[in-house]
Amino acid sequence: xxxxxxxxxxxxxxxxTYKSINDIPDGTIVKVEVKKRTVLGIIYSKTxxxxxxDIKEILDIYDNIRLTNYYLTFLEKLSNYYTYPIGTTLxxxxxxxxxxxxxxKVKEPNLSYHTVSLNDEQQSIYEEIAKKLDKFYTYLxxxxxxxxxxxxxxxxxxxxxDRDGQVIYILPEITLTTQLFHRLxxxxxxxxxxxxSKITEKKRQDILVRFNSGALSVIIGxxxxxxxxxxxxxxxxxxxxxxxSFKQEDTPHYNARDxxxxxxxxxxxxxxxxxxxxxxxxxxxxxxxxxxxLRLNQKFHPNTETSxxxxxxxxxxxxxxxxxxxxxxxxxxxxxxGEQTLLLINKKGYSSYIICRYCxxxxxxxxxxxxxxxxxxxxxxxxxxxxxxxxxxxxGKCGGEDFxxxxxxxxxxxxxxxQLFPGEILRLDQDVxxxxxxxxxxxxxxxxxxxxxxxxxxxxxxxLNYPDITLIGVINIDNLFxxxxxxxxxxxxxxxxxxxxxxxxxxxxxxxxxxxxxPDNPVFNVVKTGQLDRFYNDIIEKRKAMGYPPFVxxxxxxxxxxxxxxxxxxxxxxxxxxxxxxxKEDKLLGPAIAPISKIKNRHRMQIILKVKTVSNIAKYRxxxxxxxxKYKHGNTKFIFDVDPYNFM
DNA sequence: AGCACGCCGACT
DNA sequence: GTCGGCGTGCTC
Ligand SMILES: [Zn+2]
Ligand SMILES: [Zn+2]
Numbered sequence: 017x018x019x020x021x022x023x024x025x026x027x028x029x030x031x032x033t034y035k036s037i038n039d040i041p042d043g044t045i046v047k048v049e050v051k052k053r054t055v056l057g058i059i060y061s062k063t064x065x066x067x068x069x070d071i072k073e074i075l076d077i078y079d080n081i082r083l084t085n086y087y088l089t090f091l092e093k094l095s096n097y098y099t100y101p102i103g104t105t106l107x108x109x110x111x112x113x114x115x116x117x118x119x120x121k122v123k124e125p126n127l128s129y130h131t132v133s134l135n136d137e138q139q140s141i142y143e144e145i146a147k148k149l150d151k152f153y154t155y156l157x158x159x160x161x162x163x164x165x166x167x168x169x170x171x172x173x174x175x176x177x178d179r180d181g182q183v184i185y186i187l188p189e190i191t192l193t194t195q196l197f198h199r200l201x202x203x204x205x206x207x208x209x210x211x212x213s214k215i216t217e218k219k220r221q222d223i224l225v226r227f228n229s230g231a232l233s234v235i236i237g238x239x240x241x242x243x244x245x246x247x248x249x250x251x252x253x254x255x256x257x258x259x260x261s262f263k264q265e266d267t268p269h270y271n272a273r274d275x276x277x278x279x280x281x282x283x284x285x286x287x288x289x290x291x292x293x294x295x296x297x298x299x300x301x302x303x304x305x306x307x308x309x310l311r312l313n314q315k316f317h318p319n320t321e322t323s324x325x326x327x328x329x330x331x332x333x334x335x336x337x338x339x340x341x342x343x344x345x346x347x348x349x350x351x352x353x354g355e356q357t358l359l360l361i362n363k364k365g366y367s368s369y370i371i372c373r374y375c376x377x378x379x380x381x382x383x384x385x386x387x388x389x390x391x392x393x394x395x396x397x398x399x400x401x402x403x404x405x406x407x408x409x410x411x412g413k414c415g416g417e418d419f420x421x422x423x424x425x426x427x428x429x430x431x432x433x434x435q436l437f438p439g440e441i442l443r444l445d446q447d448v449x450x451x452x453x454x455x456x457x458x459x460x461x462x463x464x465x466x467x468x469x470x471x472x473x474x475x476x477x478x479x480l481n482y483p484d485i486t487l488i489g490v491i492n493i494d495n496l497f498x499x500x501x502x503x504x505x506x507x508x509x510x511x512x513x514x515x516x517x518x519x520x521x522x523x524x525x526x527x528x529x530x531x532x533x534x535p536d537n538p539v540f541n542v543v544k545t546g547q548l549d550r551f552y553n554d555i556i557e558k559r560k561a562m563g564y565p566p567f568v569x570x571x572x573x574x575x576x577x578x579x580x581x582x583x584x585x586x587x588x589x590x591x592x593x594x595x596x597x598x599x600k601e602d603k604l605l606g607p608a609i610a611p612i613s614k615i616k617n618r619h620r621m622q623i624i625l626k627v628k629t630v631s632n633i634a635k636y637r638x639x640x641x642x643x644x645x646k647y648k649h650g651n652t653k654f655i656f657d658v659d660p661y662n663f664m
Numbered sequence: 665a666g667c668a669c670g671c672c673g674a675c676t
Numbered sequence: 677g678t679c680g681g682c683g684t685g686c687t688c
Contacts, residue, residue, distance in 0.1 A: 022688080027665050032688035051667060051687040071688055103687095107665075650683080 019066055020074065023091070024057040025113045026050050029103030032057075033066040036074040043083035045112055047076035056112055060088055081115060081228045087245045090279050097278070097630070098658050099637035100268035108267055110243050111224055114217075132167045132203055141310045142168050145286060146175055149250065152281050156257070156302045157290040159312025161517025165290045166196075169253050170203040172288070177205050177233055181250025185236040186272055188259035190214055191455050192479040193236055196255075204234060211237035211244055214452055239264060239272040242279065250285050252276045256478065257289035257298055258510050260503075263661040271659055273298075292517055293510040296503075296559065299552050300566045322488070322519055322526040324544045328535040329492075336432055338424040338491055343529045344436070346487050351437060351468055356484045358518055359471045361429050361491040364445050365389035368423035370397055372411040379409055379419065385614040390421045391447075392431070402616045429471045429491055437469060444472035477515035483522035488515060490530040497537060500611050501663050502564050505539055506555060512543040563603065563626055565659070571625040571633060572660035573640060574610065577652030580619040586652055587621040590643050594625070594636060601628040611664050618651075622663075633658055 018039055021031045034048050034057075044059045049072050056078075095105040107113060134142060145155055149172075159165050173183050185200075187193055190212045201208045209223050209232055223244060226232035230247040237244075239262060242252075254262070254276045262272040273289065280287035289298055289307070302309035325342070333341040347357050367390045370379040379388045381399035388397035388406065398405040409419050430443040442462055449455050462470050463482055470476055496508055512530070519526030530540060542551045560567050573590065577583045587607035594604055603626040610620035627633055637656055644654055 024688085026687070029687065034688065048688085053666070053687090055665095066688075069688095104665095 019063050019071065021060045021063040022046065022048060022057040022074075023060055023102040023106055024048060024050055025055050025103065025106040025110070026053075027104045027107050028101055030101045031060060033063060033071055034074045035071050036077075038074075038077065040074070040077060041082070042085065043088060045078040045081055045083070045115060046074045047078070048072065048074055056106075056115060058083060058088065058091075058106070058112065060092075078115060080225055081112070081245065083112070083228075083245045084247070086249075086279075086283050089282050090275075093278060093282070094270060094275055095268065096634065098268040098270055099634055099656055105268055109240065109264075109270070111220070111240070112245070114220055115224065127201070127205075127207060129201075129203055129205055132170055134167055134171065135164070135314065137312055137314050138164055138168050141312065142171050144308070144310060145172055145288065149175060149179075149181075149286060150284075152284045152286065154277050154280065154287045154289065154301070154307040155310055156294055156298050156307045157288060157310045157312060158294050158299075158302075159290070159292060160315060161292045161514070162315050162521045163292075163312040165255065165312065166199060167203075169255070169288065169290070170200065172251060173200075173234060173253075174203075174205050176250045179250065180230075180233075180248065182227065182230070182233045182246045182248050183235070183251045183253065184241055184244070184246070184249060184276075185234070185253040185255070186241050186262075186276065187236065187238060187479075188256050188261035189475070189478060190238050190452060191449070191475060192256075193238060194452060194456060195459075195479060195481070196236055200234075200236060206233045208234045208236060211235050211241040213238070213240055242272050242276055249283055252280050252283075252285065252287045253290070254287070255290045256514075258291045258293050258295040259478070260507065260661045263659075265662060267655070269655070269657040269660070271661075274659070293513045293548065294552075295510075296506050296552060296555055297566045300556055303556075322516055322528055324516070324528045324530065326535050326540045326544065327529060327531045329531050329533050332531075335436075338429065338531070339432065340529075340531055343489050343491075343531060346489065346527060346529055347433075347437065347469065350487045351440065353486075354465070354484075355468070355486040355524070356462070356465065356482065357469045357487040357489060358476055358480070358485055358515070359429060359433070359469065359489045359491055360473070360477055360493065360515055361424060361426050361471065362473055362493045362496060363389075363423065363425040364400070364427075364447050364473060365398065365425040366392040366427040366431075367421040367425055370409060370419050370421050372414060372416045373418040373420055374416040375411060375414040377411050377413040379406075380412065383614070383617045385612055389425065392427060401612065424492060426471055426473055433469060433471060440468050442467045442470045444470060444476055446473065446475075449475065474511065477511055477518065480518045481521060482518075484524065485519045485521075486524050486526045488519045488526065488528040490515070490528070490532075492531055492533075494533055497534065497539070499664075502559075502562075503661070508539045509542050509548070509551060512539070513546075513548070516543065568602075568626040568628055569630060569633065569658065570660055571627060571636065572657040572663070573623040573625070573654060574620060574657070575607075575622070575652065575654045576615070576618040576620040577650065578618055579650065579652070582649040582652050583619045583621055586644065586647050586649070586654075587623065589647050590640055590654075591623050593639055593643050594623070597635070597639060598625075599629070599632055602626060602632060624663075 095102045301307040335344045384401045396405040426445045433441045575587045606623040610622045
């Protein structure tokens with residue numbers, strides 16, 4: 017009889033011990049029983065260290081997939097870093113939880129590809145990375161939009177393919193993967209597969225098996241693609257590495273960009289990060305030579321320059337309260353020339369506030385401490401946090417039933433634009449994005465110039481690549497600056513610079529118009545002058561002085577529950593005991609009521625830790641677990657988020 | 665997570 | 677007297 021240390025795909029569980037008469041290799045996927053349920057698990061190793069009682073048999077062995085030791089180490093280190101048990105990690109993120117016994121082969125496509133030629137700058141970056149393809153190093157390619165990062169990636173991928181290596185290439189959003197697929201497949205020697213959470217079950221199974229056997233060599237996808245177990249992975253690419261979408265907001269709260277670097281280290285292979293607007297963390301790592309900084313300064317079409325106008329909406333002639341005459345004229349002009357316009361607004365729905373005409377009270381969600389958003393087409397008020405909606409509005413304070421709305425969302429912008437320029441408008445935001453096919457059809461309608469104006473939220477600031485966009489308009493993003501987040505300036509600059517990059521990609525000159533009520537906000541000047549390096553260095557100095565990342569690790573502990581007194585009580589208990597054991601170099605902030613104090617009738621408090629030494633994080637986690645267990649009440653819960661991105 | 669155990673209200 | 681509600685505990 018053999019005994020095995022097994023990771024099971026069940027939340028909260030550490031490794032368990034199972035037995036079998038078979039000699040099973042490490043990395044095998046097995047079926048085991050946990051509390052009368054059968055679940056999948058991974059054989060980590062044989063073991064002799066166990067309690068001989070109550071050890072169950074391994075029920076089944078799956079031999080169509082074998083995980084490498086690198087992969088096992090990766091999952092284990094990820095779990096340790098984010099302080100979640102291996103069972104939680106498996107259950108939440110490893111695709112082995114989907115594995116099916118009987119898998120049919122999908123037919124392989126016929127491929128033809130053409131080589132790309134690189135300019136001198138691209139060539140030297142390519143050579144720098146290509147000469148050390150067989151060891152771990154993190155590269156940061158910092159290249160303006162349209163400087164041709166993708167061509168460098170393609171040449172590197174082809175080099176890896178020549179040596180029978182595999183490549184994982186991740187992007188922050190599913191929408192971007194389809195667009196990239198078409199660009200990549202024509203340049204690569206082998207088949208490219210798209211992997212993310214929305215692909216069909218059949219495709220998923222096929223990719224899992226073929227990438228694992230080595231029959232498939234290139235995967236592009238969103239976060240989750242990083243966890244497709246390979247056979248001989250030799251290169252990881254993280255494009256748009258600055259993007260906060262790489263952070264998974266759900267347990268175990270990992271950041272796929274950081275995990276890509278960890279995985280590369282374990283595999284001893286190069287990791288290539290790319291961005292036109294690197295994250296402060298990566299930029300800093302490059303400045304200390306932890307990463308190798310590689311700059312691309314030349315645009316592929318060097319004659320294009322985008323002019324930027326900041327419009328002060330307080331003193332400007334307007335067509336409507338959110339549309340200046342200048343922006344209107346700009347759109348009109350473009351339309352006459354048959355050119356295209358992008359319009360960015362960072363709110364969904366029609367308007368963000370519904371206000372009582374009698375007493376001025378803002379309509380709030382009954383379950384959450386947020387205001388309801390008005391959707392005109394459906395004539396409802398909706399809460400973005402719990403999804404509930406109200407058809408009939410009644411003021412909670414005076415009982416009044418007469419309301420007016422304030423604030424501008426994408427639906428309202430669409431409505432006005434459609435009146436001004438009938439039949440020329442498309443809208444793209446989270447409410448419209450119900451499926452990847454829907455997004456594709458909107459984008460192709462725009463790409464084929466059947467409509468010339470695209471109104472949307474943040475999604476339209478990423479990745480769009482169309483030659484006839486000559487006007488980039490920002491309707492309003494002012495509310496971004498008020499977020500309680502130490503990254504606001506960084507994120508605003510990144511977002512605006514990325515949005516700016518949607519235009520001037522080919523020969524035609526482009527103009528950006530930014531409407532704002534805060535024209536003096538330094539962020540606009542940074543975008544206008546394009547002096548990112550100076551801005552980055554200023555931010556780094558500030559972070560250093562204030563003790564924020566990349567100089568410390570933040571940990572967010574959010575406690576929530578239905579009874580506010582219990583939530584406060586437990587928060588205080590946790591905070592007190594942490595304070596007692598906190599190492600001298602570390603700090604605790606809070607506990608404080610979270611900026612959104614209630615969601616789905618659960619009151620929320622948070623504690624922020626600033627931690628210097630990574631190994632201390634696990635100690636603090638253990639302490640939180642202990643205290644919470646001791647004082648927990650009813651449905652009160654907590655989340656422990658290492659390197660948080662969301663402070664709401 | 666999800667299943668078992670256990671202790672209170674309402675129903676044959 | 678027992679059926680089932682879901683609050684708490686535990687998983688090799
Ligand atoms: Zn709500
Ligand atoms: Zn009222």
